[in-house]
Amino acid sequence: MTKTIFITGASRGFGKIWAEAFLKNGHQVAATARNIDALSDLVKRYGNAVLPIALDVTDREAAFAAVKKAANHFGSIDVLINNAGYGLFGTIEETTESEARDQIETNVFGLLWVTQAVLPVMRKQKKGHIIQVSSVLGLVTLPILGLYNASKFAVEGLSETLAAEVKDFGINVTLVEPNGFATEWSGASAIHSQPMKEYEPVRESFKAGLTDDIFGVPEATVDAIVKLVDAPNPPLRLFLGKVALPWAKQIYQDRLATWEQWNEVAAAAHGK
Template identity: 70%
Template sequence: MAKTIFITGASRGFGKLWAEALLQRGDKVVATARDLSTLDDLVNKYGDNILPLQLDVNDRAADFAAISKAKEHFGSIDVLINNAGYGLFGSIEETTEQEAREQMETNFFGLLWLSQAVLPVMREQGQGHIIQLSSVLGLVTLPVLGIYNASKFAVEGLSETLAAEVKGFGINVSLIEPNGFATDWAGASAAQTTAMPEYDAVRAAFQAGLTDDIFGVPEATTDAVLKLIDSENPPLRLFLGKYAQPWVKQTYEGRAAEWDSWSEIANAAHGK
């Protein structure tokens, strides 16, 4: 049965790939972008099955208006995919207040506003699925991506809480956690701080770890996303890529060992 999907950041990368895959199989898609011309090819190809909307997700009022327009146009919203976001590259010390705020505005607050906006629609329907594009970097971290890491950690905490709050309304929440993929996320879509020479060695070590094999093929993610959307009992978290789960598992095993080594002191701090 065809579904109505609202997806942000559909101008390029995962967003456009997934939007087209959904349209190809007959779903209705509300595709948002800051520049609507980037959606012209999909509009020309899929006609009335796509509703293109210009949207800056940082604008809360515009987010609510876009959800309202989508509901009015197609009659329902079965799935919200909060895909819009970008990476800010640079050490924490280098990051300006404006850079940090803009990263959080798009990656966290935009996602929050759209989640809030769609909830009344989904509650009225008695069903829905909110899919948040997080990252493996919402569970583990890399140097020179500190503010991006923080934004995705925030998305993880928000979405896990939201899942518990809305389950009783028939609404599911899922976090997609990709490892690196060969999109333009680290290229044209990225922002860069002004480099301090003191962090040259940190940057060099980061770059040295970026081997070609680390980056997955974006087109290969489509089947997994379609299966997630179609699942009657979708998971809270879905890794994408062969490196994400082993990396997180190794990191959490290390954390558990450290917690255990300090457990006596931690328990004593309870006081009774």
């Protein structure tokens, strides 16, 4: 069945790869990017099946206008994929106010604005699927990525709450949790804070852990995303890559052990 898919951040990386995969599978795609010139090749190959829309997701009014344009053009929006976002590399102390605010504006508020814009469309349809591209770093953390971690933790809480709020409207919500992939996320798309020499050992330890085997192949995610979009009962969370789930399981086992160790203290704090 042909679906209409609205995807943000479609100019490169996962967004571009997935947009083309959907088009190859016969779906219609509203593809947004800050610079729609990057989408001209998709328009050339797939014609009217793709609608390029210029969008900065941090602009709430523009997000609502973009969703309205897509819904009017295609007649519906079956799937929203909130993919737009970037990584901010820097320790907590190194991060400037503007860097921190920009990270949250894009990764959290940008996702929120587009989600809010599409909800009236999906409620009217009595169906829809909202896919939030989070990260395994929304469940566990790494040094040097504190504000990125924080943004994805926020996406997790927001989206899990949303899933409970909209299920009776026939709207599903899925959090996609990739581990590291060899996209431009840590390269041209990334922002780096001005480093402080005091944190050089932390940075070196972080870099030493970035071995080639932990990074997945972006194109290999296509089958998983296509299956997710086609699924009649999609999951709340879907890990991408072989590293994410084992890592999360180990961290949560450690957390549970600590929580249990301190449970007597916690229970006493209840007071009755």
